[in-house]
Amino acid sequence: MKTQFVLVSLLCAVAPLASACVAAEPTDIDPASAMVAGELVTLDEIEATGPEIQATPSVPAQTFLFPRQATPFGASYEDWAATWWQWALAIPKAENPILGGPCELHQTGDVFFLAGTTGGASTRSCTIPAGKGIFFPIANHIYKNCPEYVGQMANYTCTDSMDVDLLHDRTLLWATYDKDLLLEIDGVPVDGLDEYNAHSEAFTETSSTNVADRVFPACAGPIEANSCGVPVGTARAVVSDGYWAMLHPLPVGQHQIHFAATIYRPGNPFSLDVTYNIVVTP
Template structure:
């Protein structure tokens, strides 16, 4: 496990684009064996969280139930579905077809509208060796696409966040988060 590298991003850090880049950098900061993306219980959700926002992770497919505790008065940023791709991928395959991606989000049973974010210019991401983003500790440029949401802080107590997404190559996922906002 490492810590998220401080990288220069061409977006304000609290903008949706800035948060998407920061989320990918966060995902790359942890080895795959302790990654929030690969986590099936929520036990790693707290690792390397920034102070100003709480990142929730998606998954690489299937159905996952996670439980975690979030500090009070903390915004939450998450993908319902996302893809990242590098220059080599684009050179070989072209820009991925993101038109087939779909996602939904509900918080305590209420549907929440998602925001589409497509960062087409390649942003350098640097992680730890074995991370789930590119498995490398070297800086690597990525473009990012996804359906995301920045949630305002939830009230103290228990909450349920359900994320569904899917798209290309029959990819489908569902994540049920049981969230406790500490009090």
């Protein structure tokens, strides 16, 4: 008999905001990002140790999500990914939703943004007006221009530090790692998440000039003093890659959005598990 498996725990931490330039020390800089660690057990093991678990049937992604190639609310998934990053990076650390700040702040337009975490599991509550699309990363990653790090990273040159093509190449490398992705809407698992990868064009990094307000202090905001002759204050370019969900507006009432991911970077996997208890108001 074929063995069946159930994903019973995701010890995760979506780190939607990791980049080659987010590191405590320049020697630790690496372009990897968000990941989720999961534990698989057989149904036989579950039945031997506790009550039987009935799996909820999964549904195609388009049951809840706009199609991957659609332009929901007038923009592509790639464009929404860039806009999401600019929104997330610009919010002061003290109230940033990535760190558990109020989700209702800094929301504008027809689309409501949700955030992951920089690591670990999180359960959050959120009120969303009816009629809003809901956009968030299941797992994502950025890579930035960082001329400040030239001389501190091996084989990282001034040319490399301002090369947008290199940003694309490094960010795409992250997408080649093995991964597990999970999305559940009101307890219903969603299939086909691998198709929801989106790779952005380069966009401007929006972190504050005040280091204390940044979610990621290093290599953030406008370019600072460097040995490459890049003028201080020059806009910093960023490229993103990730797996994203743009939900159709949810009906008025209570809902739950649960997403998790594990990216198996060799030797250093990274994880996330986020639950949002949502109230959609008229």
